[in-house]
Amino acid sequence: TQLLEQSPQFLSIQEGENLTVYCNSSSVFSSLQWYRQEPGEGPVLLVTVVTGGEVKKLKRLTFQFGDARKDSSLHITAAQPGDTGLYLCAGGAMEYGNKLVFGAGTILRVKS
Amino acid sequence: EAQVTQNPRYLITVTGKKLTVTCSQNMNHEYMSWYRQDPGLGLRQIYYSMNVEVTDKGDVPEGYKVSRKEKRNFPLILESPSPNQTSLYFCASSQFTGAWEQFFGPGTRLTVL
Numbered sequence: 192t193q194l195l196e197q198s199p200q201f202l203s204i205q206e207g208e209n210l211t212v213y214c215n216s217s218s219v220f221s222s223l224q225w226y227r228q229e230p231g232e233g234p235v236l237l238v239t240v241v242t243g244g245e246v247k248k249l250k251r252l253t254f255q256f257g258d259a260r261k262d263s264s265l266h267i268t269a270a271q272p273g274d275t276g277l278y279l280c281a282g283g284a285m286e287y288g289n290k291l292v293f294g295a296g297t298i299l300r301v302k303s
Numbered sequence: 304e305a306q307v308t309q310n311p312r313y314l315i316t317v318t319g320k321k322l323t324v325t326c327s328q329n330m331n332h333e334y335m336s337w338y339r340q341d342p343g344l345g346l347r348q349i350y351y352s353m354n355v356e357v358t359d360k361g362d363v364p365e366g367y368k369v370s371r372k373e374k375r376n377f378p379l380i381l382e383s384p385s386p387n388q389t390s391l392y393f394c395a396s397s398q399f400t401g402a403w404e405q406f407f408g409p410g411t412r413l414t415v416l
Contacts (some may be wrong), residue, residue: 200343224404233307233393233407234346279345283403290361291336291403295345 194218194287195280195294203300207269212297214280215262223263228277228296242297248275272302305330309394315414316384324379324408324411326394335377336361336398336405337369339390346393352377353399384415 196215204210214223222241225233228269238247240256240263247254251274253266278292307328316322328335336351338361348361352371366388368380377396381388391412395405 226405226407231410233339233395233409234405239404253401267402281346281403281405290348290351291405293346295343299325 195282196294197294197297199281204270206271206301206303210264210267210270212278214263214294218284219260223282225254225265226279233281272301272303275301307394307396307406308410309408314375314410317416318385319383322381326377327375328396332396333399336395338393341390386415389415
């Protein structure tokens with residue numbers, strides 16, 4: 192059982208469409224991060240959210256941390272082929288000690 | 304350039320033949336970690352190190368060893384590799400900020416026959 196559940200697992204959309212990826216848990220996290228990973232490379236950090244209800248924007252990407260700090264979402268506006276990749280959420284929590292736990296990821300494919 | 308390097312990038316070996324995957328970071332980070340990535344399972348932590356000479360088990364430590372003799376290096380050792388250790392391995396480092404933001408290496412794809 193994943194401590195962080197991501198949905199959907201796969202998403203294939205046309206260029207210009209909007210999409211939302213979700214990251215849910217029954218645990219409370221002190222911080223939550225989103226990474227993007229491209230084939231043949233390691234994950235690259237996109238954003239960290241630490242405050243319940245926090246919203247951060249990175250160009251066409253909007254990240255939100257749930258009020259209870261148990262969930263997060265990533266919204267992409269007007270997706271482009273360059274957004275294609277694996278999106279991973281990861282969280283740190285007191286109950287997990289010094290370990291960062293990762294979701295299984297959402298594979299996004301944006302077709303031109 | 305700030306980076307985490309891993310070697311080798313690709314390795315095919317046979318069951319039981321000891322191997323070491325090296326990891327080095329040039330950011331003076333305290334925290335280093337090894338993960339394995341398998342389809343549908345995401346990234347699972349193998350071992351981590353909070354500082355020199357301090358290492359601890361992650362979620363899937365069986366069959367692996369690590370050492371942290373220097374701050375910049377954190378090698379992963381497979382004493383007797385088995386086919387179920389075929390995976391994509393990532394080394395990562397982090398400044399111990401509490402937010403656990405990780406900088407990842409490029410990965411090592413290991414196949415054990």
